[in-house]
Structures are given as C-alpha cells and as structure tokens.
Amino acid sequence: MRQATVYTETIIHSAPEQFAAEAPYQIALVELEDSARQLVRISGIRAAIGDRVQEVDSQSGYPIFEVIS
Amino acid sequence: MRPVYLTGMGKTVFGALAGRTLKDLAVEAIDACVADAKRDRAGIEAVYVGNFDGPSFTNQNHLAPYVAGAAGITGVPATRFEAACASGGSAVFHAFHAVASGIYENVLICGVEKMTSQTTAKVAQILAGAGDAELESAVGATFPAIFAMVARRHMHQYGTRREHLAAVAVKNHYNASLNPQAHLKKVITLEQALAGKVVAEPFTIFDCSLVSDGAAAIWISASESPIRVAACAQASGPVALAGKREITTLEATRLAAAKAYAQAGIGASDVDLAEVHDCFTIAELIAMEDLGFVAAGQSGPWVAGGATGIGGQLPVNTSGGLKAKGHPIGATGVAQICDLATQMRGQAGERQVARHRTGLAQNLGGSGATSVVTILRKD
Numbered sequence: 001m002r003q004a005t006v007y008t009e010t011i012i013h014s015a016p017e018q019f020a021a022e023a024p025y026q027i028a029l030v031e032l033e034d035s036a037r038q039l040v041r042i043s044g045i046r047a048a049i050g051d052r053v054q055e056v057d058s059q060s061g062y063p064i065f066e067v068i069s
Numbered sequence: 070m071r072p073v074y075l076t077g078m079g080k081t082v083f084g085a086l087a088g089r090t091l092k093d094l095a096v097e098a099i100d101a102c103v104a105d106a107k108r109d110r111a112g113i114e115a116v117y118v119g120n121f122d123g124p125s126f127t128n129q130n131h132l133a134p135y136v137a138g139a140a141g142i143t144g145v146p147a148t149r150f151e152a153a154c155a156s157g158g159s160a161v162f163h164a165f166h167a168v169a170s171g172i173y174e175n176v177l178i179c180g181v182e183k184m185t186s187q188t189t190a191k192v193a194q195i196l197a198g199a200g201d202a203e204l205e206s207a208v209g210a211t212f213p214a215i216f217a218m219v220a221r222r223h224m225h226q227y228g229t230r231r232e233h234l235a236a237v238a239v240k241n242h243y244n245a246s247l248n249p250q251a252h253l254k255k256v257i258t259l260e261q262a263l264a265g266k267v268v269a270e271p272f273t274i275f276d277c278s279l280v281s282d283g284a285a286a287i288w289i290s291a292s293e294s295p296i297r298v299a300a301c302a303q304a305s306g307p308v309a310l311a312g313k314r315e316i317t318t319l320e321a322t323r324l325a326a327a328k329a330y331a332q333a334g335i336g337a338s339d340v341d342l343a344e345v346h347d348c349f350t351i352a353e354l355i356a357m358e359d360l361g362f363v364a365a366g367q368s369g370p371w372v373a374g375g376a377t378g379i380g381g382q383l384p385v386n387t388s389g390g391l392k393a394k395g396h397p398i399g400a401t402g403v404a405q406i407c408d409l410a411t412q413m414r415g416q417a418g419e420r421q422v423a424r425h426r427t428g429l430a431q432n433l434g435g436s437g438a439t440s441v442v443t444i445l446r447k448d
Contacts, residue, residue, distance in 0.1 A: 008225070008316065010217035011270045012209065016197050017190040019209040027210055029218055029310055037311040039208050049225050062208040 001055040004030035004065060006047045007037060028053070030065060040065045070169040074294035075287060075445065077106025078407040083252040083283035083395030091127050091183035091284075095136035098284035098400075099179055106288045110140070113288070114173040116147040117164040119157030119180035120399035125195045127183050136179060153199035154348055156180065157285070157402025158303070158432030158441030164289060165301040165443075174291045180403030181284035192280050199435045201309035213277050215310055215436045216349035217269035223317045223351060224271070226366065231271055233369030235262035237350040238275040238392055240378055245389020247379075247420040252281045252395030276350040281395030285404035296413055299335075299427075299446040302328035308438040317366075319437030322359035326431070329442040330361075333427075337361030340383065340444075341424040342412055344405035346433035347390040356431050357385070360442070384422045387412060402432035402441060409445050 009028035012019075019025070026042040030053060040055075044066040047053055053065040079101025081094050095118075103110045118133040129135065133147035152159035157180030164176045184192060197206040200215060223229045239259055245251035257275065265273030289298055304324035307313050313320070330336055337360060345360070347353035354368040362383055363371045371377075377385035388394045388408035391401060409428035411417050428445045 008218040008222040010214050010221060010272075012211060012214045012268075013266075013270070014189070014193065014211065014213065014268045015209060016194040016206070016211055017188075018194065020190055022209065025209060027208055027214060027218075029316075039205055039210060039309070039311055041208055049221065 002032060003052060003054045004032045006049050006051045006053060007031050008049055009042065009047055038063065042066065071171060071291060073165055073168045073289055073291065073298040075296040075298055075406070075410055076108065076290040076294050077102045077288035078286065078410050079105050080250055080285040080404055080407050081283050082250045083281045083397055085185040086282040089282055091123055091129060091181055092136060092139050094183060094282060094284040095179050095181040096140045098181070098286040099140040099177065102177065102286035102288055108288070110142055112175050113142055113145060113177045115145050115167065115176045116142055117160040117176060117178045118147065118149045119160035119178065119403055120149055121151060121153055121156045121182060122195050122198065126187060136181060142177065152439040153434035154346065154398050155402055155432045155434030155439040155441050156399040158443065159439060161402055161406060161443060162301050162303040162441050165298055168289055168291055175288065177286060177288050178403055179284060179286040180400035182397035182399040183282045184280050184397060185282050204309045204311055211269060213272050213349065214269040216351055217272045218310065219316050219436065220271060220351035223355065226317055229354065229369040231263060232259060233354065233373045234276055234350040235259050236373035237347060237353045238262045241347060241386050241390040241392040244379060244387050244420055245393030247418065248389050248394060251389045251393055252279050253393045272349065278348045278391035278396040281397045283395060283397035283400045285400045285407050287403055287406050295447055296410055297446050297448055298443065300329040300332035300444040301441065302332060303439065303441045304328070305439055306437045308435055310436050313437070317355065319355060319359055319433070319440060321437050321440035322356060322431060322433065325440045325442040326360050329444050333444040333446065335427065335444070339427050340429045341427045342384045342387060342409065342422050343429040343431065344386055344388060344408050345431040347386055347392050348396065348433065352433060353386065353390065360429065360431060379420055379422060387417065387420045387422060405430035405432060406443060406445065413445060413447060
C-alpha cells in the first residue's frame with residue numbers, strides 16, 4: 001500500500017450534508033513517494049504535519065490513510 | 070487602453086434577509102447605483118452579473134437578463150460571470166476591459182447572491198462545489214477545511230498563531246460595528262474568537278466569513294469622474310489544493326497584483342487602504358503577504374499589532390470584510406469596490422480613514438483558483 005507524509009491536516013466538525021453523520025473526521029493533504037500530493041481521509045489516531053501514514057483498504061470511494069505506528 | 074472611471078455605486082444591506090429575493094436585492098442595488106450615478110439607465114450598453122450559484126441557492130438560472138430586465142435594462146447584452154467567490158470581481162474585470170478597450174462607454178456590473186434560504190449543511194455542500202469535486206469534495210472536504218489546512222501549514226512554516234488569526238476576526242467585527250450596511254454589528258474579544266464553536270480545526274466560527282444575502286452594483290464609464298479604476302487584473306491557479314506547490318501563498322493573487330500594480334503604475338507602498346478577501350481569517354493574512362504589504366510569513370504579528378486597523382498604517386477591510394460585513398458570494402467583489410469608493414469619497418462616517426487617494430480590492434475564488442485585484446485612484 002502507498003505510504004506518504006502529512007503536509008497539512010484538519011479535523012472537520014461541521015461537515016457537508018452527505019458526510020454529516022461521519023463528523024468529526026480528519027482529512028489531510030499528504031505527500032506521496034513521487035512527491036505528488038493528494039487529499040485523503042485519516043482513520044484511527046490523529047495525524048500531525050510530518051507524520052508518516054500508509055493507505056488502508058477503502059470501500060468508501062475516497063482514499064483512507066492511517067498513521068504508521 | 071483608455072481610462073475607466075467609477076461613475077456610480079449602490080449596495081443593499083448584507084444579512085440574513087428573510088423575505089428578500091435574489092431579484093429584488095439586485096434591483097435595489099442597481100437602482101441605488103443608477104441614482105448615485107445621476108444618469109439615465111438607458112445609457113447602459115451592457116450588464117455584467119457576478120453570481121456564484123443562483124441555480125443551487127434559489128433554483129433560478131439565466132440570471133443576467135433576469136436581474137437586468139427586472140431593473141428595466143433590456144435589449145443590451147447581459148451576461149453572468151461565475152468564478153466561485155471571485156464571481157463579482159471577474160464580472161468587474163471583464164466589464165473594465167470592455168470599457169478600457171473602447172467596446173462600450175457605459176456598463177453596469179451587479180453582483181448578487183441569495184444564500185440564507187438553504188440549511189447550513191446544504192450551503193456547505195454548495196460551497197464545496199467551488200473546490201475540486203473529485204479530489205476534494207468527494208473526500209469530505211469543506212471550504213473551511215481547505216483554508217484550515219492552509220492555516221495549519223502557515224502556522225507550521227512561520228510560527229503564525231491562533232491569536233494572529235483571531236486578531237483578524239476581532240478587527241473586522243469591530244469595523245463592521247461601524248458600518249450601517251454590515252451583516253453583523255457585534256464587537257468580539259480575542260477570547261471570544263478563540264472560544265467559538267469549532268468548524269474545522271484550528272478554525273472556530275469566528276475564523277469563517279458569513280453566509281449572507283445581498284447585492285452590489287457599480288457603473289463604470291469612459292467619461293471622467295473623480296475616482297478612476299486605475300487597474301483591474303485577474304489571474305488563475307490550480308483549483309485543488311493538491312495542485313499547488315506552495316499553499317501558504319496564492320500564486321493567482323501574486324500574479325493579479327503584479328499586473329494591477331504595473332497597470333496602475335504604482336507599488337504596494339502607494340496603497341492607502343484595501344478591501345481584501347477574508348473568506349477565512351488566514352486568507353486575510355496571506356493576502357497581506359501576496360499583495361506585497363508585508364514579507365512572507367510576517368502577516369500574523371503585523372496584523373495582530375494593529376497595522377491594518379482603521380487608524381493603522383494600512384487600513385484593511387474597514388467595511389468589516391467578508392467576516393462581518395457579510396459574504397453574499399457573487400456580490401462580494403463588487404461590494405469591495407463600493408466600500409473603497411465610500412472611503413475615497415470621505416463618506417465612511419465613523420470608520421473613515423485619513424488617507425484615501427489609492428484603494429485596492431482583492432477578490433479570491435476558491436482556494437486561489439481565481440484572484441482579481443482592482444485599484445481605484447483619485448488623480
């Protein structure tokens with residue numbers, strides 16, 4: 001699975017209609033190995049700028065990463 | 070290009086205006102503008118309408134002839150411009166160039182948005198449409214979240230603090246309290262700004278601009294008036310945050326500012342007052358840097374130190390800004406011109422600034438996909 005570094009992040013408390021039931025949730029702009037950036041969801045423990053994260057299986061239609069412990 | 074002048078201007082109050090429609094707000098602003106211009110509206114040769122998403126907010130499309138016709142302006146071309154939150158500024162940009170290049174003598178620009186008939190969650194959904202639907206909205210990003218991530222990065226890179234962000238909100242709330250046409254006239258303290266309900270960390274509701282109804286209109290012309298539209302420049306950047314190499318500076322604003330300063334023949338230090346796009350507190354800080362008022366990374370302490378207050382070295386958002394004057398999206402870029410001109414005419418009452426020869430407006434769309442910089446000058 002892809003690994004990346006968190007470039008910036010936020011936890012969304014006020015969500016749009018379609019995601020309202022999931023709030024609060026964290027999203028992050030991550031830098032992938034090829035230095036391209038992608039906006040992803042973070043699951044599990046909270047990620048901070050500079051944290052290493054890796055992709056987990058997602059059936060949600062959007063990429064999900066979690067902190068490498 | 071020939072000189073372009075500001076002939077007239079008019080605005081509605083901004084606010085949650087129950088019972089008011091997009092159409093009647095636009096007509097009120099246009100009527101006020103025509104009255105201010107002291108001209109016959111039959112002289113208007115084209116109408117440029119700035120509107121972000123009337124179709125989603127009000128289920129009304131084909132907005133330009135819709136509002137122009139309601140205001141008694143028919144027959145002439147009427148076109149809507151959409152550039153997210155820079156819709157109004159983009160309408161001004163295109164109208165300015167039509168007059169400057171000699172296509173028209175007299176044009177009217179109306180910016181309008183009716184937002185408050187929708188729920189907050191629905192508004193968030195519509196606003197998310199100004200981002201990248203596939204790369205951002207589908208992940209659950211909201212507009213506050215996009216700028217919250219910009220803020221986090223600015224804080225990380227430069228040591229900008231929550232208190233610096235909150236200082237923007239405190240200043241703009243105070244300024245709006247002196248503006249009879251503002252949406253919110255509620256002075257807040259730094260402590261209140263910091264303790265507000267969290268929207269997207271580190272933002273509280275006090276870091277976010279308002280959801281408002283309102284309209285603004287200006288008449289620009291090739292015939293001489295005291296205030297000249299000395300420059301108007303528009304530039305683009307990536308729509309998605311992921312497409313930008315740097316997110317703590319917005320290239321579109323830097324490009325538009327460079328073009329506008331060159332067009333006007335001035336530099337950043339010649340600007341006496343500015344209305345900038347504080348959709349979020351961080352956006353006002355970054356605008357200070359991208360417009361060349363202060364070096365990259367220095368805006369937080371500079372603004373928190375009072376430099377941009379009404380009595381400061383460069384008053385910014387004396388209207389109260391999007392934060393507290395309100396942000397009826399399509400109206401904002403046009404309203405900024407009205408707010409500058411009010412100061413430049415010496416009609417700003419309690420919020421009047423001392424020096425007002427040169428005013429700058431900056432109107433941003435999305436997270437920097439469009440930026441429009443306009444400079445007004447008294448020669």
